[in-house]
Amino acid sequence: MVKITFIQPDGTAQTVTAEEGLTVMEAAKMADVPGIDAECGGACACATCHVYVDAGWREKTGAPSDMEEDMLDFAFDVxxxxxxxxxxxxxxxxDGLVLRVPAKQF
Amino acid sequence: MNAVEPAAGAGPIETDVVIIGAGPCGLFAVFELGLLDLKCHVVDILGKPGGQCSELYPEKPIYDVPALPIVTGQELTDRLLEQIKPFNPVFHFGERIDALAREPDGRFIMTTDDAKQFRAKVVVIAAGGGSFTPKRPPLDGIEAYEGTSVFYSVRRMEDFRGKDVLVVGGGDSALDWTLNLQPLARSLTLLHRRDDFRGAPHSVNEMRRLVDEGKVRLMIGQMTGLDGDAGTLQTVTVKTAGGEEKIVIDAMLPFFGLTMKLGPIADWGINLNENLIPVDTEKFETSEKGIFAIGDINTYPGKLKLILSGFHEAALMAQAAQKIVYPDKKVVFQYTTSSSSLQKKLGVK
Incomplete structure (x- = not known):
């Protein structure tokens, strides 16, 4: 199992354990991480699972694909x-990934 | 719910059933109701059938529709349309039912945002996650400017003549309105978070040409705040690579896609549980007799938001709807495999 920490805008941290092969959004939903709405259920069609990747992890998570960049146009404070x-x-x-949840999702 | 007098004049469209929502459940409801001789009109805010299946994930495979090991949202929609063709449903796309009231005889009168009226004995709410509505940028106080300085659509282009207009976004809506309003506006600023646009290439080229000619100001950045007075927007604060800038405008048009909201259904006097409509599991009827709710929008013990569950709900709802429309008709349950009368309705006999 992989540990992922979500930090809320107020600084509250929540570490969830995620199974390899899932998406980070699915792991967040299973653990009821606030602020990860994922309205479309993971179809890359809504931009309501927007997160900021903590410095130091960006190389490992990689850059968004073109489709994801397009969808990020629908997010706030990108x-x-x-x-x-x-x-x-x-x-x-x-394992150990740190993500910050934005103050506002659309 | 208020009782109303029947409308005068041309009069509403008369039908047995009005279905709100043309997603998979709304479409399949046409089939089940059709087998029982109930005629349907289907209203959807989107411009095409399929609901979330065609709007959010037309290319995404769905794996849990019985007998279809893999089907995309668009294919499922297309197949449902083919299946319900014999029943000639009438579609009303790009419209939303805003008002619903019960008439003294128990029928319902509905009015769309386009002032179209329907009169029906049965209403089926198959609205999924609610109606698709434009996303509101989460800027403090934006509500105060909506309809006066902030617009999510353009009803009349003339309203923007001589104004300082800010269009925000990077897709076709933002580009189209930039191109259409530029000749009318006193100034037009297009704001997008990156110098890369999703819109049709010819629109992007046309926009770039106007920028080069100095007719459109292109800003790369994001909005961070609004300032104004008594419902009139005065400045928008924009964060760019170079820092923050306040731009003075009369009108702002944000285009950040669509989200789903329950919308006017909340005002129809139906009992709600958060944003869902509680129903019984025999008829899938709401707290109001004659108004049914099927698919993702309803809730009951054990509810699963699956397309197949919505299909089941449509079938049971249709039986109850038939009793309302044809109270004296003796109902004989029939199978499509063997019933000559059902096969005749389906046009296969």
Whole structure:
């Protein structure tokens, strides 16, 4: 199992254990992480699972695909470290990953 | 729910059933109701059938529709349309039912945002996650400017003549309105978070040409705040690579896609549980007799938001709807495999 920590805008941290092969969004939903709405259920069609990848992890999570970049246009306060977490697959390499939940989702 | 007098004049469209939502459950409801001789009109806010299946994930495979090991959202929609063709449903796309009231005789009168009216004995709410509505940028105080300075669609282009207009977004809506409003507006600024646009290439080229000619100001950045007075927007704060800038505008048009909201259904006097409609599991009827709810929008003990569950709900709902429309008709349950009368309705005999 892979450990992923979500940090809320108020600083509250929640570490969830995620099974490899799931998406980070699915792991977040299973653990009821607040602020990860994932309205479309992981189809990369809504931008409501927007997260900021903590510095130091961005190389491992990689950059968004073109489709994900297009969908990020629908997110609020998009930064260089923005990702849609339905598009990040849980792998052993991501053990310890730290993600920040934005203050506002659309 | 208020009782209303029947409308005068041309009069509403008369039908047995109005189905709200043309997603898979709404479409299959046409089939089940059709087998029982109930005529349907289907209303959907989107411009095409399929609901979430065609709007959110047309290319995504679905693996849990019985007998179809793999089917995309669009294929499922197309197959349902083919299946219900014999029943000639009438579709009303791009419209939303805003008002619903019960008439003294128990029928329902409904009015769309386009002022179209329907009169029906049965209403089936198959609205999924609710109606697709434009996403509201989460900027403090934006509600105060909606309809006066902030617009999610353009009803009349003339309203923007001589105005300083800000269009926000990077897709076809943002580009189209940039191109259409530029000749009318006093100034037009297009704001997008990156210098890369999703829209049709010819629209992107046309926009770039206007930018080069100095007719459109292109800003790369994101909105962070709004300032105004008494419902009138005055400035929008934009964060760009170079820092924050306040731009003075009269009207802002944000295009950030669609989200699902329950919408006017909340005002029809039906009992709700959060944003879902509680129903019984015999008829899938709401707290109001004659108004049914099927698919993702309903809730009951054990509810699963699956397309196949919505199909089941449509079948049981249709039996109850028939008793309302034809109270004196003796109902004989029939199978499509063997019933000559059902096969005749389906046009296969």
């Amino acid at each position: 930064r260089e470290e923005s990702r849609l977490c339905c598009q990040i697959k849980v792998t052993a390499a991501l």
